[in-house]
Amino acid sequence: MAAEDLGPLLEVRHVHKSFPVSGSARVDVLKGIELTIEPGKLTMLRGRSGSGKTTLLNLLGGLDRPTEGEIVFRGSRIDEWSDKRLTVLRRKEIGFVFQSFALLPLLTAWENVELSLRMAGTPRAQWKERTDRCLELVGLAKRAHHRPFELSGGEQQRVAIAKAIAHRPALLLADEPTAELDTQMAARIIGAFRDIIGAEQIAICMTTHDSTLWEAADVVYQMADGRIVPA
Numbered sequence: 001m002a003a004e005d006l007g008p009l010l011e012v013r014h015v016h017k018s019f020p021v022s023g024s025a026r027v028d029v030l031k032g033i034e035l036t037i038e039p040g041k042l043t044m045l046r047g048r049s050g051s052g053k054t055t056l057l058n059l060l061g062g063l064d065r066p067t068e069g070e071i072v073f074r075g076s077r078i079d080e081w082s083d084k085r086l087t088v089l090r091r092k093e094i095g096f097v098f099q100s101f102a103l104l105p106l107l108t109a110w111e112n113v114e115l116s117l118r119m120a121g122t123p124r125a126q127w128k129e130r131t132d133r134c135l136e137l138v139g140l141a142k143r144a145h146h147r148p149f150e151l152s153g154g155e156q157q158r159v160a161i162a163k164a165i166a167h168r169p170a171l172l173l174a175d176e177p178t179a180e181l182d183t184q185m186a187a188r189i190i191g192a193f194r195d196i197i198g199a200e201q202i203a204i205c206m207t208t209h210d211s212t213l214w215e216a217a218d219v220v221y222q223m224a225d226g227r228i229v230p231a
């Protein structure tokens with residue numbers, strides 16, 4: 001079945017998020033967000049610093065809950081789930097990539113990826129093949145036995161991506177994954193995302209400020225002041 005036949009993976013409906021500030025005051029960070037994330041697509045959230053991208057990404061990944069509205073993952077309202085159930089969802093179905101690469105410095109690229117499979121509870125018999133495959137998908141098969149300090153920033157980020165997809169999540173969330181990288185390295189990250197989408201029916205949602213990357217997206221949502229606005 002083609003990815004587009006599967007229906008939305010994630011739907012965000014009328015979502016508001018506010019945080020308490022001093023006294024009884026609250027700050028409204030998200031103000032009625034509606035969006036859909038589809039399998040097999042690269043979705044980008046773009047917007048100025050402070051527009052609410054990270055706050056929204058945290059809700060998509062079940063790291064936080066909306067103040068109002070619904071987050072629907074494969075037809076289930078995860079905003080109503082217990083913390084325990086959300087932890088299982090994150091472990092099994094979601095991969096996270098952040099601006100900084102979060103690799104263990106004493107382990108090689110290969111060992112870093114394998115460790116994530118051990119931690120995800122993947123059967124041991126699959127570790128080697130899956131680790132090789134993920135490093136191949138991000139174009140690092142030849143660098144597998146290098147440690148992070150022997151790799152460029154862009155290569156380290158691609159190892160972090162291999163780690164994040166190793167357990168075969170349905171959704172990969174990446175918060176400014178190219179922020180620390182030059183244009184050429186950023187383009188290779190997007191290339192890796194494209195190869196991963198081509199090979200596995202995953203949905204990828206990333207935030208970025210970088211206007212040179214937007215045309216590589218299948219779907220772009222522009223955020224401004226906590227709202228989705230026309231791009």
Ligand SMILES: Nc1ncnc2c1ncn2[C@@H]1O[C@H](COP(=O)(O)OP(=O)(O)OP(=O)(O)O)[C@@H](O)[C@H]1O
Nearest residue numbers: 019020027029047048049050051052053054055056
């Ligand atoms: N826990 C919190 N308590 C109070 N305010 C918060 C909290 N988290 C985020 N905010 C505020 O919400 C606004 C949006 O923050 P957010 O990090 O989502 O924006 P962003 O678009 O990801 O920005 P950047 O590109 O700089 O990361 C900011 O003004 C921030 O200060």
